[in-house]
Amino acid sequence: xxxxxxxxxxPQAAKRRLMSGNEAVARAVWEAGVRVAAAYPGTPxxxxxxxxxxxxxxxxxxxxxxxxxxxxxxxxTMAGSRSFCAMKxxxxxxxxxxxxxxxxxxxxxxxxxxxxxxxxxxxxQNEQDSRYWGRFAHVPLLEPADSQEAHDFTLAAFEISERxxxxxxxxxxxxxxxxxxxxxxxxxxxxxxxxxxxDVNRWVMVPSGASRRLPLMFExxxxxxxxxxxxALNVIEPGSDRRVGFITSGPAYMHVRESFPDAPVCKLGxxxxxxxxxxxxxxxxxxxxxxxxxxxxxxxxxxxxxxxIVSGKDILPLIGELSPQVLKPAVAxxxxxxxxxxxxxxxxxxxxxxxxxxxxxPHLGVYYTLSQLRNVTIxxxxxxxxxxxxxxxxxxxxxxxxxxxxxxxxxxxxxxxDVEKDQKIVAVIGDSTFLHMGMQGLxxxxxNRGNVTVLLLDNRAIGMTGGQDNPGSGRDIHxxxxxRVDFATLVKALGVRAERVHxxxxxxxxxxxxxxxxxxxxxxxxxxxxxxxxxxxxxYHALRPYRVIEDRCTGCGNCVDVGCPAxxxxxxxxxxxxxxxxxxxxxxxxxxxACTGCGLCxxxxxxxxxxxxxxxxxxxxxIRKDAELARTPQDV
Amino acid sequence: xxxxxxxxxTNILVVGTGGQGVMxxxxxxxxxxxxxxxxxxxxxxxxxxxxxxxxxxxLRFGAKVLSPQITPGTADVLLGFEAAETMRWRHMLRPxxxxxxxxxxxxxxxxxLGLYDYPDDPVTxxxxxxxxxxxxxxxxxxxxxxxxxxxNTVMLGAISDHLPFPAEVLEGCILKRFAxxxxxxxxxxxxxxxxxxxxxxxxxxxxxxxxxxxLP
Ligand code: SF4
Ligand code: SF4
Numbered sequence: 001x002x003x004x005x006x007x008x009x010x011p012q013a014a015k016r017r018l019m020s021g022n023e024a025v026a027r028a029v030w031e032a033g034v035r036v037a038a039a040y041p042g043t044p045x046x047x048x049x050x051x052x053x054x055x056x057x058x059x060x061x062x063x064x065x066x067x068x069x070x071x072x073x074x075x076x077t078m079a080g081s082r083s084f085c086a087m088k089x090x091x092x093x094x095x096x097x098x099x100x101x102x103x104x105x106x107x108x109x110x111x112x113x114x115x116x117x118x119x120x121x122x123x124x125q126n127e128q129d130s131r132y133w134g135r136f137a138h139v140p141l142l143e144p145a146d147s148q149e150a151h152d153f154t155l156a157a158f159e160i161s162e163r164x165x166x167x168x169x170x171x172x173x174x175x176x177x178x179x180x181x182x183x184x185x186x187x188x189x190x191x192x193x194x195x196x197x198x199d200v201n202r203w204v205m206v207p208s209g210a211s212r213r214l215p216l217m218f219e220x221x222x223x224x225x226x227x228x229x230x231x232a233l234n235v236i237e238p239g240s241d242r243r244v245g246f247i248t249s250g251p252a253y254m255h256v257r258e259s260f261p262d263a264p265v266c267k268l269g270x271x272x273x274x275x276x277x278x279x280x281x282x283x284x285x286x287x288x289x290x291x292x293x294x295x296x297x298x299x300x301x302x303x304x305x306x307x308x309i310v311s312g313k314d315i316l317p318l319i320g321e322l323s324p325q326v327l328k329p330a331v332a333x334x335x336x337x338x339x340x341x342x343x344x345x346x347x348x349x350x351x352x353x354x355x356x357x358x359x360x361x362p363h364l365g366v367y368y369t370l371s372q373l374r375n376v377t378i379x380x381x382x383x384x385x386x387x388x389x390x391x392x393x394x395x396x397x398x399x400x401x402x403x404x405x406x407x408x409x410x411x412x413x414x415x416x417x418d419v420e421k422d423q424k425i426v427a428v429i430g431d432s433t434f435l436h437m438g439m440q441g442l443x444x445x446x447x448n449r450g451n452v453t454v455l456l457l458d459n460r461a462i463g464m465t466g467g468q469d470n471p472g473s474g475r476d477i478h479x480x481x482x483x484r485v486d487f488a489t490l491v492k493a494l495g496v497r498a499e500r501v502h503x504x505x506x507x508x509x510x511x512x513x514x515x516x517x518x519x520x521x522x523x524x525x526x527x528x529x530x531x532x533x534x535x536x537x538x539x540y541h542a543l544r545p546y547r548v549i550e551d552r553c554t555g556c557g558n559c560v561d562v563g564c565p566a567x568x569x570x571x572x573x574x575x576x577x578x579x580x581x582x583x584x585x586x587x588x589x590x591x592x593x594a595c596t597g598c599g600l601c602x603x604x605x606x607x608x609x610x611x612x613x614x615x616x617x618x619x620x621x622x623i624r625k626d627a628e629l630a631r632t633p634q635d636v
Numbered sequence: 637x638x639x640x641x642x643x644x645x646t647n648i649l650v651v652g653t654g655g656q657g658v659m660x661x662x663x664x665x666x667x668x669x670x671x672x673x674x675x676x677x678x679x680x681x682x683x684x685x686x687x688x689x690x691x692x693x694x695l696r697f698g699a700k701v702l703s704p705q706i707t708p709g710t711a712d713v714l715l716g717f718e719a720a721e722t723m724r725w726r727h728m729l730r731p732x733x734x735x736x737x738x739x740x741x742x743x744x745x746x747x748x749l750g751l752y753d754y755p756d757d758p759v760t761x762x763x764x765x766x767x768x769x770x771x772x773x774x775x776x777x778x779x780x781x782x783x784x785x786x787x788n789t790v791m792l793g794a795i796s797d798h799l800p801f802p803a804e805v806l807e808g809c810i811l812k813r814f815a816x817x818x819x820x821x822x823x824x825x826x827x828x829x830x831x832x833x834x835x836x837x838x839x840x841x842x843x844x845x846x847x848x849x850x851l852p
Contacts, residue, residue, distance in 0.1 A: 018666055018676060122681065146677070146704075179679040179704040180666065251704075258702040325707050345709055345727035348761065350720060351752030353653065353744050355687035387687065392749050560748055565688055569748045586750065593784075 019183040021150040021176035025114055026051030027183070028154035029084045032110065033191035034058055036076035038069035040436065041465040042088030043123045044177035045116035049086055050468075053477045057188070062469055062477050065402070065436040066091035070098045070113065074167075077107040078203065080194030082158060086114040089130045090401065094437070096133065099167070101205050103137045104213040106165040106220075109194065110158035119173040119294050120321040123464075125382065125401060127319065129296040130171050134272030138217050140224050141169045141272035142233060143250040147181040153269060156233060164220055164227075173294060175251040175321065225273040233269030236282050243335060245286025247279065247299060247310065252292045252322050259324040260331070271299065276306050283308050290315075290334060294322055357387050359566045360542075360598035362459055362506035362532035366428075367393035368562045368600070369512045370455075376424040376520065377412055379452075381405035381438070383430040384463040384534075392561045396428070405429050406441020410450040424520035425451065431458040431472040431487065439494060445525050446495035453519045454527045457506070458487055459534040467536040491527045506530035509603045535596065543597030544618040546590050552609035555585030559601035559610065566594040567601055645698035646800055647706040650791075651725045652717025653742050654688050657788035661715070662693035664792060665799075667809045669697035672801055677704040688744060692725055715795050717774075717787070718742050719758040726762055734768050736794045736836055738787065740775025770794070770839035777831050786828040793832020803833065 019027065025048050029037060036059045039049035053060040059076075063069035066087040076083035087095060092115050099113075115133070118124040134141030140160055144153040150172060157168040201209055228234060239245075241262040248256045249268040256265055266282040268274070283289055291300040291312040300312035315330045316322065329339045357364055367388040370378060380386060380396035381404065389396035398408055409427035416423060427445075429438045434456055445452050462468040469475040474484035488501050500522070502515050512530070519526040533539035559567055573585040590601070592613050597620065602610035612620055648665060652658040659680055666678045674697040681692045694706045711729045716722025716737040729735065739759065747754050755761055759771045774794065778787035789810055796803035807829050814822045 018663075018670060018678070175679065175704060179677060180663075181677045181701075181704070182670065182675060254702040254704070323705055323707060324703060345729070347727045348723050348765065350724050351744070351747055351754065353688070353690045353721075354746065355689040356745050357687065384687070391746055391751060560745075563745055565745055567745075567748065568743060569750070572750065584750070586748075 015186075016182045016184050018180050019147050019151075019185075020047065020178055020180045021144070021147045021172055022047040022116075022178070023051050023180075024147040024151035024183045025086070025154050025170070025172070026055070027185050028151045029112075030055040030058065031186050031188050032112075032155055032158040033082055033189045034084045034110075034158075035081035035191070035193060036073060036083040037061075037085065038063045038072040038083075039086040040064065040066050040069055040091060041462055041468045042066075042091050042116075043465055044118060044174045045086050045088040045091070045114065045172075046465045046468070047177070048114055048116075049477070052084065057190070060477050064471060066095040067098050070095040070102075073111055073113075074098065074102055074107070077109045077111040079196045080109050082110045082162075082191060084112050084114070086116070088124065089115060089117045089128050090124060090126065091115070092130055092133055093128075094402070096137075099133065099137050099139075101210070102167055103139050104205055104210050104217060105202055106213075106216075107161060107167055108165065108197075109191070110161035111167045112154060112157045112161060112170060113167055114154070114170045114172060116172045116174070116177050117295075119175065122174055125399070127295060129294075129298065130169070131271065131296075131298050134169055134171075135298070138221050139167050139169055139272075140164070140228075140270065141171055143171050143269055143271050144176060145249075145251050145253045145267070145269070146176060147179065147183045149269065150176055151183050151185065153233065160224075160227070164224060166220060166224075171250070173251055173321075179251075221273055225275070228270045228273055229275040229277050231270045231275070234275050234278055235267045235269070236278070237265045237267060238285075239264035242285065243287050244331060245282060245289050246292055247282070247289060247303070248292040249299065250294055252294050255322050255324050255327055256292050259327045268299065274299065274302050276303075276308075279303060279308060280306075288334070290331065292316065292322060292327065295319065354390055355387060356390070356565055357384060357563060358535045359564055359594050360535050360596040360600070361463075361564075362530060362534070362598075363388065363457055364563050365506050365509050365512060365600045366455060366457060366530060367395045368604075369509055369516060370395040370426065370428075371561070372513065373424070373516065373520075375422060376426055377420075379405045379409040379412060379425065379427040381427075381429045381433050382464075383433050384459075385428055385430055385457055386464075388428070392563050401437075402433055403429070403437025403439075403441055405433075406438050406445060406452075406454070409452040409454075410441070410445045410448065413450050413452055414448075424453065426453045426455060426516075426520065428455045428457065430463070431456065431460065432462040432468075432470040434487075435471055435485070439490070442491065442496070442525075442527070443494045450525055451523045452525055453516065454491075454525070455516075456487060456491070456527055456529045458529055458531055459537075460539055461534040461537045463534040463536060467534055473537075487529050491529075496525050496527050500524060500526035501529070502527070503529045503531055506532040507598055507600055509600070540596075542618075543599075544612050544620045545592040545595035545597050546599075546602060546610050547592050547595075547613045548589050549609050549611060550587075550589075552607050553587050554607050554609070555587045556606065557584070557586040557588075558604035558606070559588060560586055562601045562604065564595075564598075564601055566591045645696050645701055647711045648695040648713050648715065648795070649706055649711040649725060649728050650693040650695065650715045650717070651721045652691055652738075653721060653744075654691055656691070656717045656742075657785065658691045658693050658717055661717075661788050661792055662695050664809050664813070665695050665795070665806065666697070667812075668799075668801065668806045669695070671805060671809065674698060675701045677701040679704040690721060690724065692728075713795060713798055715791055717791060720755055723755060723758045723762055726765065726767055729767060731766075732768075734798060735762060735770065736791070736798065736839075737762075737769055737771045738774035738791060739771050740773055740787070768843070770836050770843060772835035772839050774832065774835065777835060778828065781824060781828055781831065783824070786824065789825045789828035790832035790835070793829035793834075794836035796829070796833055797836065 073083035
């Protein structure tokens with residue numbers, strides 16, 4: 001076969017593209033004629049808005065948090081424009097306040113909310129099942145199973161949303177967002193904004209108005225259930241082996257179909273409200289039923305409440321992703337068949353490879369400095385700085401959710417025991433996280449006279465999700481210049497006294513240490529802002545790299561403790577000092593190709609063994625080596 | 637290639653660490669499969685790959701692909717971009733499956749800190765466990781060609797003779813990516829691809845000579 005013949009796609013594939021679920025949703029958003037789209041980035045949802053932003057004729061924005069993004073989308077639908085909003089599962093916790101009232105007002109033009117659940121916890125602080133929000137808010141919920149369905153269900157969601165005047169949730173999981181499959185696509189169906197119509201009874205939710213809307217909400221739910229009964233999104237696939245009929249939704253369907261090609265399957269795409277009549281008909285055709293859903297037993301519980309006898313989480317795991325590997329033995333047990341003892345290859349024993357901070361990350365020095373302090377409790381937050389809890393820094397004691405470092409720090413301060421009265425409380429937060437939910441917490445610390453030192457690590461980006469912009473970065477979602485918030489002014493406006501606000505260079509370790517020591521001694525709120533950019537964004541400029549002079553390296557290993565991935569140990573040794581004490585030595589080399597010349601690692605290097613690589617025209621960085629402070633671990 | 641249920645699929649697992657081009661390589665393999673009219677699914681397990689974490693990229697193609705994930709014990713080929721990472725995923729391979737492995741190492745900070753050991757000899761360890769391994773230093777080959785980033789193309793060259801379609805299809809897909817760029821870049825990738833092919837072939841021969849395994 002010639003190359004040309006091989007790489008020319010067959011004609012019927014002309015409109016098919018390999019797309020991730022996120023890409024497919026974005027495409028459908030564009031095709032649906034959406035005019036406004038907003039989100040706050042979060043894995044695995046981030047790319048949805050990034051893709052939407054590449055299409056013309058849609059206003060797109062990174063909002064400061066998910067609640068604001070939903071409010072923006074809601075405003076647009078009131079103005080008669082179709083709108084879209086995307087978030088990860090924990091984002092809906094933030095947005096839910098707006099959602100719970102939107103369900104009463106309803107929407108005008110279509111509003112679709114895509115929620116991406118991190119089933120299997122690839123990068124989240126919890127594994128929550130967002131399908132609960134459908135039931136909780138009484139809004140319809142659709143569950144696609146792959147990229148094609150992510151596309152098609154998004155289009156269907158806009159239709160349902162408009163027809164029933166209700167926001168519609170599309171629930172995705174990591175296995176849809178980040179899986180690529182072939183998708184048949186269409187063109188944009190342009191829709192003009194129909195304009196805002198004043199109607200205080202509908203758009204102003206004071207108690208009297210809201211209580212009038214409640215019956216309408218339940219009436220709508222009744223009509224939605226009828227819709228689900230007849231929806232093409234719920235399909236019964238007959239099968240010849242009727243011993244077990246499967247009821248399934250989302251990507252779990254793929255595992256069921258692959259594992260049991262001959263079984264009857266009821267594949268639910270429209271899963272709230274549930275089509276009970278359809279399910280009863282299906283139940284009548286199978287000897288027994290198994291509900292296969294990720295992750296919680298929502299469908300199972302509702303079916304049981306209807307008196308339909310099913311198995312589910314009694315034999316399937318409540319945690320994590322499903323797969324043929326999990327399903328097959330479970331079903332064998334259900335049927336009383338011998339579970340085939342698969343010759344399972346065992347994974348080989350190996351070191352773990354946890355995520356680390358990037359080479360030259362400005363947070364390295366901050367965590368290195370924090371790790372040198374004694375008597376300090378560190379309240380951490382979501383983002384790259386969460387990595388500070390790991391090796392070698394071990395410099396993060398608590399972390400639960402966006403912006404929570406502030407409130408937790410205040411609580412640690414107010415709730416401390418007598419034994420801990422000299423403990424210093426430090427809260428660490430990033431720029432975007434501070435704008436997302438941290439500001440209110442800091443205001444609370446100031447207002448309630450907390451004794452907390454806040455480290456605001458401003459790296460001008462949302463680093464963890466890939467360097468997206470925010471009001472602190474000076475750019476918008478398209479990379480165009482945007483007004484940039486001044487964090488020093490902002491924290492002063494929140495009430496932190498001007499003398500207690502410091503802006504320091506994250507790479508100047510002695511200054512950082514001195515400032516931290518001083519501020520943690522003062523019993524009032526202080527904010528230390530670091531101001532070096534994330535290495536992933538274009539504001540970051542690499543400088544001349546460093547190397548290690550072998551003969552000078554004493555093997556103290558101080559530089560290794562900085563945690564930069566460009567530093568490698570070449571040789572280890574154990575020596576007995578004159579005092580009789582045994583010390584471990586680690587001699588190092590710097591991978592100059594990776595090193596960006598940030599200058600962090602040479603600061604704790606006593607014998608000046610780390611020097612620039614020679615004779616390059618690259619600019620160099622002048623590092624103030626304030627020896628005493630930088631070298632020795634100090635108590636605060 | 638293996639049979640999973642009634643669906644005849646080819647399962648390729650590409651592994652390495654963040655930033656090595658694992659995902660791009662899988663993407664190109666997927667393009668080649670699409671060009672030949674297959675149904676294709678591709679998924680990554682890359683929680684925080686960008687921060688030096690583990691990356692494993694699953695590619696499945698055939699007449700119709702359902703689940704995007706390769707079930708452990710069913711991968712036809714394991715394409716390993718890093719020595720220890722290849723070891724980490726060995727259990728994904730079907731018993732007669734083939735490992736194509738870059739012996740280049742990326743030692744993580746956790747090992748530098750002395751908390752864990754990097755395996756002494758991943759190739760021998762895997763062979764001892766009964767796996768057929770074709771190994772070569774793709775990182776060095778790439779570096780010798782002038783750019784470590786060519787490692788990606790070297791690895792694709794290595795797998796190209798172990799796919800259910802001609803190597804030229806895959807090469808065509810790689811070169812298409814560079815078509816609008818400098819001619820020198822196209823040529824460089826062509827050389828990297830050829831070097832990868834040769835490396836895998838030499839590794840296969842060495843393996844056969846040593847009498848450990850039969851060629852597939
Ligand atoms: S992405 Fe940016 S903030 Fe995150 S570890 Fe890398 S350099 Fe640091
Ligand atoms: S100077 Fe040191 S800390 Fe900075 S990038 Fe180079 S090796 Fe890493």
